[in-house]
Amino acid sequence: MLLLIGLIWILWPAESSAQSVSKLSSEARASMITILPGEDVYTEFGHSALRIADPRTGVNRLYNYGTFDFNEPFFVLKFTYGRLDYMLSTGEYASALSFYKRMGRPVIEQHLNLTAEQTQRLFRFLEINARPENRTYRYDFLFDNCSTRVRDALVRSLGPIIQFTGKPSPGKSFRRLLDPYVADRRLLDVGFDIGLGSPADRIASPREVMFLPEYLFEAFEHARIAAADGPEPLVVRTDTVYWRDNYDAREATFPWPLLATWLLFGLVAAVTVREVRSLARGRDRADAKAPWDAVLFGMTGIVGLLLCFLWFISEHQVTNYNWNLAWAWPTHLVLAVALARGRTAEWLRPYALATAVATGLLSTGWFFWPQGLHEAILPIALILTTRSAFLVHRLTTRSGMRVPKPETTADVETAPTA
Numbered sequence: 001m002l003l004l005i006g007l008i009w010i011l012w013p014a015e016s017s018a019q020s021v022s023k024l025s026s027e028a029r030a031s032m033i034t035i036l037p038g039e040d041v042y043t044e045f046g047h048s049a050l051r052i053a054d055p056r057t058g059v060n061r062l063y064n065y066g067t068f069d070f071n072e073p074f075f076v077l078k079f080t081y082g083r084l085d086y087m088l089s090t091g092e093y094a095s096a097l098s099f100y101k102r103m104g105r106p107v108i109e110q111h112l113n114l115t116a117e118q119t120q121r122l123f124r125f126l127e128i129n130a131r132p133e134n135r136t137y138r139y140d141f142l143f144d145n146c147s148t149r150v151r152d153a154l155v156r157s158l159g160p161i162i163q164f165t166g167k168p169s170p171g172k173s174f175r176r177l178l179d180p181y182v183a184d185r186r187l188l189d190v191g192f193d194i195g196l197g198s199p200a201d202r203i204a205s206p207r208e209v210m211f212l213p214e215y216l217f218e219a220f221e222h223a224r225i226a227a228a229d230g231p232e233p234l235v236v237r238t239d240t241v242y243w244r245d246n247y248d249a250r251e252a253t254f255p256w257p258l259l260a261t262w263l264l265f266g267l268v269a270a271v272t273v274r275e276v277r278s279l280a281r282g283r284d285r286a287d288a289k290a291p292w293d294a295v296l297f298g299m300t301g302i303v304g305l306l307l308c309f310l311w312f313i314s315e316h317q318v319t320n321y322n323w324n325l326a327w328a329w330p331t332h333l334v335l336a337v338a339l340a341r342g343r344t345a346e347w348l349r350p351y352a353l354a355t356a357v358a359t360g361l362l363s364t365g366w367f368f369w370p371q372g373l374h375e376a377i378l379p380i381a382l383i384l385t386t387r388s389a390f391l392v393h394r395l396t397t398r399s400g401m402r403v404p405k406p407e408t409t410a411d412v413e414t415a416p417t418a
Contacts, residue, residue: 048217200371
C-alpha cells in the first residue's frame with residue numbers, strides 16, 4: 001500500500017530479532033497494527049501489519065507486506081506496467097513504532113483472540129512466508145496489497161475458523177472509496193479519475209473493501225472466530241498505541257482544479273468569440289498557424305496515449321475500458337502537428353467535425369455515463385468541443401468564399417460616341 005515506506009523497511013534485516021525462535025511460549029500474543037494515513041503522498045491510504053509478541057522468548061516482530069525496493073531498475077515503469085513486486089519483511093516492533101511516531105501517524109493495535117496453538121500457527125506461517133524464496137509477491141493496488149495480505153495470512157494459517165461478517169459494507173465503488181483519501185490532494189484526485197477505467201466503478205464487496213487499511217480495521221472489529229462454546233469476537237481489545245493531537249490527515253482542500261479549468265474555459269470561449277468576429281470581417285487566414293490549439297490537442301493526445309498504454313498494454317485490470325478516451329484521442333497528436341505547421345489538408349475539417357460532435361455528446365451526458373468522469377475535466381472537454389467546432393467553421397468559411405472574377409472588356413459598357 002505504501003509507495004515509499006519500503007525504503008525504511010529495506011534498511012532492516014529480514015531476520016531482525018536477537019535470536020532465531022521457532023517455538024513460542026504460551027504467553028505469545030498476535031495483533032494487527034493499523035497505521036493511519038500521514039501527510040506525505042505515499043502515506044495517503046494508511047498501512048496494515050501483523051505483530052507477534054512473546055515476552056518469554058523475546059520475540060516482538062512486526063510483519064510488513066508493504067516492502068519494495070525503490071532502487072529496483074525501471075521502478076516507475078514496472079509500477080505503471082503492473083509488474084511491480086512487493087515483499088514481506090520483518091522488523092522490530094519498537095523500531096517501527098518509533099518511526100511512525102516521528103512521522104506523526106497514529107497507531108492502533110487490535111489484540112486477536114487466538115489460542116497459543118493458533119498464535120503459533122500464524123507465527124510459523126509468517127516466518128515461512130518471510131523467507132527469501134517466499135516473501136515476494138506481485139503487487140496489485142486494489143486486490144493484492146499490504147492490507148489484503150494481512151487478512152489472507154490469518155485466513156490461510158488458521159482456516160475457516162475465521163469468519164468475516166460482511167461488515168463494513170459501504171456500498172461504494174472503488175473510485176468513490178478512494179475519493180476521501182485524496183480530498184487533500186486535488187491534482188492526485190483528478191489523476192486517479194483519469195487513469196482508472198470502468199472497472200473502478202464496480203461496487204466493492206465487503207471483502208474487497210479490505211484493500212484499504214481502515215476498512216480492514218473495521219472488518220476485524222466485526223469478525224468472529226470459532227471456539228468450543230461458539231463464535232467469539234476475533235478482536236478482544238483495541239488500543240490506541242499512539243495518537244497525535246489535532247490529527248486530520250485528510251482534511252478536504254479547496255477544489256482548485258475545478259475552478260482553474262472553468263476559468264480556462266471562459267477565457268477560451270471569449271477568445272473564440274473574438275476569432276469568429278474576426279473571421280466574419282475577413283481578417284483570418286485559413287492557412288494560419290494555431291500554436292495554442294496545437295498545444296491543446298497535443299497535450300490531449302499525450303494523455304490519450306497514456307490511457308491506451310494503461311488499457312491495452314499494461315497488466316492493470318482496473319485501467320481498462322476507460323471512457324476518458326472519448327475526449328482524449330491519441331490521434332489529436334497528428335492534428336496538433338498539422339495546426340502547428342499551418343496545414344489545411346482535406347482531412348482536417350471532417351476530423352475536427354468528428355471531434356466536436358463526439359466530445360460535445362460526451363460533455364452533454366458527463367454525469368450520466370457508466371464511468372465516473374471527474375468534474376474538473378468537463379471544462380476541458382468543452383474547450384476541445386469549442387476549438388474543434390471553431391476549426392470546422394473556419395475551414396468551411398474559407399473554403400466557401402469565392403474570389404470575384406476580373407472584369408472582361410465584354411462586360412464593360414462603353415459610352416456612346418458623339
